[in-house]
Amino acid sequence: MTTVTSGTASRTEGVGPLLRAWRQQRRVSQLELALRADSSARHISFIETGRSRPSEEMVLRLAEHLEVPVRERNALLLAAGYAPRYPETPLEDPALEVVRAGIERLIGGFEPYPALVVDAMYDVVAANRGVLALFDGVPEALLTPPLNAVRLTLHPRGLAPRIRNLREWRGHLLEQMRRNIALRRSERLRALYDEVAAYPVPDTACPEEPAEPVAYFALPMVIEHRGRTLSFVSSISTFNTPMDVTVAELAVETLLPADPATAEYLQTWLS
Structure with missing residues (x-):
């Protein structure tokens, strides 16, 4: 190829x-x-x-x-012998101030639900308090910037031991990465995929089935947090018709409560 x-x-x-x-x-x-x-x-x-x-x-x-x-x-x-058409402006550049401000307002307004923005390498460029609260207990070594959302999620010392349906969620994330590798043909992204795919799956990835299974409308991430079991479904959005490489590679991911108990808990979580 x-x-x-x-x-x-x-x-x-x-x-x-x-x-x-x-x-x-x-x-x-x-x-x-x-x-x-x-x-x-x-x-x-x-x-x-x-x-x-x-x-x-x-x-x-x-x-x-x-x-x-x-x-x-x-x-x-x-x-083809032509000049590049699309600039690649650093996100911290003054020219993208409107984009940065819009992102901050968007994810801030989504609280108390978790929301974050990642680039093409799944590095976190912005996150609200809901996301940061989920990282409670994660070792400092994994929280050294740039934070990588996939690494934090699947690392055996990251969120992985707390994700009750890790095998299913891991499969979803790895498939998403494979699609992006095929789309972008990035060697750096391939290297990240090889790294996280090789992480061992903790024993906690095989929990007992609940007595009354919940019928979810989409694959949830079921995670333990402060002694509670929370369920989220992920929604990802991108900019429409971007004219800058940096903006084109940004993705906003929001975590919606997947059941009434999670929604109720989140209402008092950050209050």
């Missing part, structure tokens, strides 16, 4: 093989892509084989229809 690694490698390889790799990964035929992009299968074939150099507009159009991540669209443009 063709992999985007750097601007230099992209220019050397050319845009054709990269576009072909994205098309094949998305399981789209040349004809189908041509119809989506208002082109022809012949033209798509010529681009992929290097017989035709696509315009900047065509590169972006094909990337859009192939759902190529913003960071990788820059790599495609470089490979």
Whole structure:
């Protein structure tokens, strides 16, 4: 499989093989892509084989229809001989002050329910008091910035021993990571996946079944907290049509109470 690694490698390889790799990964035929992009299968074939150099507009159009991540669209443009279109602005830059302020208001307004914001590597860039309270008892070594949400959740000294349905929740997280690896083709993300997938599963991951099983509407994370059993379901949202790499890779995750007992407890949790 063709992999985007750097601007230099992209220019050397050319845009054709990269576009072909994205098309094949998305399981789209040349004809189908041509119809989506208002082109022809012949033209798509010529681009992929290097017989035709696509315009900047065509590169972006094909990337859009192939759902190529913003960071990788820059790599495609470089490979085609064009300048990157999307900046990568540090989150602490004054230009993103509105984004930072909006995120803080959003997750703060979600309290007492936990909410956090992570980047493409699952590093926590913002979290409300609900999330920080869940980290009670986690060793300081795991809380050294940058906090990594997946590492904190699955590490045997992190939240893992307190998650009653760890095997199911772990499977959900690892599958989510596999999808993101396929989407982003990130070696750093692959290395993180290999690390957390190798963590041993604590014995507490096999709890006894409750006398009266609860019918949840989505897979919950069932976690022990201060002597109580809390159940959360996760919702993840991203920015619509981002024009900056940093913003494109941010994800807001909110943890909703999955049962009335958890909702009631949370109302007095941080009061």
